[in-house]
Amino acid sequence: MPSTEQGVSLELAAHRRATLSDLSYDIRLVIPREREEPITGFTAVTLRWDDPDGKALVLDFVDPGNRVESVIVNGSEAAWEPVNDHIVIDPEPLFPGVNRIELRYRAGDEALNRNDDFLYALFVPDRAHFSLPVFDQPNLKATVAWTLKIPGDWTAVGNGPVREQFGDGSVRTIRLKDSRPIPTYLFAFAAGRFEVETGEADGRAMRVFHRETDKEKVGRNLDAVFDLHGRALSWLEEYTGIPYPFQKFDIVLIPSFQYGGMEHPGGILYRQAGLMLDETATQGQILGRASVIAHETAHMWFGDLVTMDWFDDVWTKEVFANFMAAKIVHPSFPSVNHDLRFLLAHHPAAYAVDRTDGANPIRQPLENLRFAGTLYGAIIYQKAPIVMRHLESRVGPETFREGLQEYLQTYSYGNATWPDLIEIMDRRTPEDLTTWSRVWVEEPGRPEITVERDGDDVVLSQSDPRGRGLTWPQTLGVRLGYDARDTLVVVESRGEPVRLVGMGGAGMRFALPNGTGVEYGGFRLDPDTRAFLVGNMAKITDPLTRGAAWVDLWEEVLDGRLPPGTFLDAALDALGTETDELNLARILGYLSAGYWRLMSPETRTSWAPRLEAAVWAGVTGPLPRTARSSFFSTYRDVAATDEAVDRLRRLWAGGEHLPGITLGESDHIALATALAIRGVPDAEDILDEQGRRIRNPDRKARFDFVRASLSGDPAVRETFFEGLRDAENREREPWALEGLDNLHHPLRARESTSLVYPALEMLEEVQRTGDIFFPGRWVDAVLGGHQEPEAAEIVRNFLDAHPDLSPRLRAKVLQSADMLYRSATIVNGWDGGRP
Incomplete structure (x- = not known):
């Protein structure tokens, strides 16, 4: 048998x-x-x-x-x-x-x-x-x-x-x-x-099924939803040479859907809030909507028409969906710097896993499909498209496209493996793609690229931080900045140090080894470059170079080579000078993360007035509405002083309004949540009133579910957590995760430390009963607000006490714990919990 x-x-x-x-x-x-x-x-x-x-x-x-x-x-x-x-x-x-x-x-x-x-x-x-x-x-x-x-x-x-x-x-x-x-x-x-809306895009009939009760919101968004799908379909038909391969195309919007989208042929499911945007939508949310639509539409060819043979190659469907999405979105947003967007959308998230002790390769072995959900994460969604950009560059865009067309034609309505595709590409190029694939696809981690100045020379060396002796062949675009100009030098990094002779003299101000934004690795900057970037970012005219520099500097902070306060001072100054909205959003994200994760509560208290003033200036300044929405979201996130919290209260109550920005129902829910977490005296009254205000039944049900997690009473919050032991209370995964986020908010972290170990003990059951992203997001929510050594020790103790935890779940814990370990070390001098 x-x-x-x-x-x-x-x-x-x-x-x-x-x-x-x-x-x-x-x-x-x-x-x-x-x-x-x-x-x-x-x-x-x-x-x-x-x-x-x-x-x-x-x-x-x-x-x-x-x-x-x-x-x-x-x-x-x-x-x-x-x-x-x-x-x-x-x-x-x-x-x-x-x-x-x-x-x-x-x-x-x-x-x-x-x-x-x-x-x-x-x-x-x-x-x-x-x-x-x-x-x-x-x-x-x-x-x-x-x-x-x-x-x-x-x-x-x-x-x-x-x-x-x-x-x-x-x-x-x-x-x-x-x-x-x-x-x-x-x-x-x-x-x-469901309400059903009918429409047409590029001559195609489509239907949108949704449960949004705000008719004005539906009206504001519907044309864009149809148009973006129509554009994506037309682009993919032209690129692949294959007509849309299924009989119909419907769109189904689900409240609190577990994922951004799911590529079912004939009826793609999406998270409703991701496509039906509020008037306060940021540029990132608008681009994110276009990207998820392009991603799911690309799956009709990559994943649905041609499917992986086994889930060890699940990354192949995801990499092409994300890779194609980046190309598809470009024509719809001509004013956006898409090279910068690719960098910021992929590298930081991939680095957040690849720098950790739990890093996994892109392609992972799989012995049983019941563990397939553990394969998903940033490595297949964010690192893999970067690797695919490298492959396209190595073989050439047209050769790459022809290879993909052959792949799709050969395996239509069937199954294929990654080696099947590499074999097709290998026939079309003199490059040794098998060896290239082995290190980039089959191995975890990233190369470390060190930049040094040796007299008038710049030297770039590559090493394997895990001590395996691996070499990642890649093309580096080294951006060299001088007093009056900068230049791009393209070199091949294949293991031996690369010396740029005479290019590092007295006039050179910085050397960035990721100057085109597609290079991948842990980049160790030389001290002069680091100091210049921290103090002179506004002098760099190219937004892509600035974006790459911010990514590198953040990695320097996490590796302990740049004090967090120095980085955050520079980031705060940049809010008044940065002109690119993508970079602004990234800087705001770093400010929020640095404020909550890399500052002690005492330091946050002294820093808060300056941070709040700078961010509020962005809310009320002359920037585009989408940028001001990003500033407002950050202001709501970091507000700490009595003045800022009082402003949140007035905005929630309607006593103050944002210039040119109309707050919707979701915004008011977020404001009420922020006030409750900050422990305002009348928090329960605010939550009661907010509950009465909510008109959409799905949003009301979610609010009612998480209500106990917002309580000012730690015992009530613990009761909410205990309720999550019942799998039925975890069925609506976004609700459960929101509740965990509330429990473990940095302002409540010390009160919730006792809940960390029992939450980790539930992880195996969470994996058995939950959907693909739930285990990783569960641990992220549990650990995401903590910086105290006690929490770091709890994670260490849990891993020591559970040697039989599956390797992939252990990796998920290590990935989520990495920022906790680093913040406990940086902020509190934690020694790693080892003698």
Whole structure:
């Protein structure tokens, strides 16, 4: 019998891949109005079976012993048994060729995200079998036809177009046509009370399903949502040479969706707030909307049309989605410096993982799909696109594009691996891409690039900070700044030191080894460069160079080579001189992080008036509205003095208004939250009033859920935390994470230190029951407000006490704890907790 261990093992997947083909699913669900009532299901799977050994047929389904009512194979009741999360069917009624398996069952709620008046399926990476009986692996692609019997005042959307719908007023049935072949993690539907908007972009009909009750907000955003999708589709068709590969294109906006988006063919799911923006939206949020739309649309080709063979290559679908998104967004925002945006959108987030003891390679081995969710993170979303930029540069943009077109044509509606793509690219270039890929894709960490001045020369040397002797081949664009000009020198870094002869004389002010913004590594600046950048950033005219310099200086702070106060003084001064909005947003982010994580409470108190004054000047200054919104968001985040907190109160109450900025419902909720966390005397009254003001039912439900986490009473907050032990209270993951953020806010960190260890002890259960990003975000929320050595010691003790914690979960903890360790060291002189 094939392997039937918990989850889908590589062994089971390989056996089924070799013996099954031509799959199609007919899935029929009866969905009651009451979420407490079970969803009943019928599934017919048609497949071609060719197993010379005649082994049992294994489907995947959680708790089959309690959920499966009957199994019929080729018209006859079949013998079967439940084993772990599998249905093991006796092979006797099967025969070589086409077979039909019919199952009746009670669907599992785990992956159906049931709410009071809507639900949606979210099956990535291996969660389809949490709710439905399927062959849950990415390389058994199949067509799926949904039939959904729902309450009469609900609507529904899924992978395929509508075949027919009918009803009697109280009950409605919607039958969808067969989809194109897709993996089970892309099977999807949503049903419930949704408003439906129809539109057209570039000649394509589209629908938007949403639950936003603010009609003005919908009106402000709808055209952009249609337009950005239409532009992305047209760009991808032209770049790939392949028409949109699925039958229809719908957009489904979900309140508090777990991710920014999910690329289901026929009905992409998005977090509603990411596309329906408030009037206070920043430039980053506007660009972020365009990027997530481009990302999910790119998946229609990269991930949906061609799917990875196994989830060890999940990064290939994500890297191309992010890589293509950066290209797609460019024409829609011609005034934005897109090289700078690429740098700031990718490098800081990738560095935040790659500098840690928990760094992971881009491509990771995977023995069982139940651990697939732990592969996700900044390395595949942010580092991998940087590596892909390097690959495109090495082979040339046109060769790269031709290689991708061949890859898509060759594996359309099928599966492929990273080596398959490298083989295609290798044939088109003299570069040794296999060796290049081995260090960039298969190994964790980043090179350390050191800049030194040796007389009149500048010397760049590369080393492996982990002591493995690795060399990362890459092209460095070294930006050299002189009194009256600067110049870019392009060199190849392949291990041996690179000497720029005569270029570092007395007139040179700085040397940046990441001068084009695509270079990747831990860059150790020479002391003269560091000092010049700190004191003279405004003298650098190129915004990309300034952005690269800010990223480098922040890394210098975290590595202990630049005092935080010196960096933050420079950042504060830059608020009055920086002209690029992307750089302003990054500087504001560094100021907030430095203020909360790298300053003691006493230092924050003395620093707060100056910080608040500088940030408020940006709110009321002559900048574009989007930039002033960024300043306001930061002001709300850092407000600490009585004067600033009183201003937040007036803004919440309507006694003061922001010039040229209209605050929406979400803004008022954020202000009430900020006031409560700051412990104003009438916090409970403010929260009561805010609860009464909220008109949108989804926002009201979220506010009510997190309310206890805002209490001024530590005992009430602890009760909220204890409630998270119940998996049902973690189902709406963004709500749970918001509550944890409130509990562990820096102003409450010392009161919440006792909650750190029990939260870490819950991590394995959080991983078992949650979606892909939840474990990492859980630890981020728990540790994100702490800087005290006690919290750092708790993490160390937890890891020491749990030697059997899975390596990938251990890595998640180390990644999240890295900033805690550094801040405890920088602020409090922590020695790392080791003798």
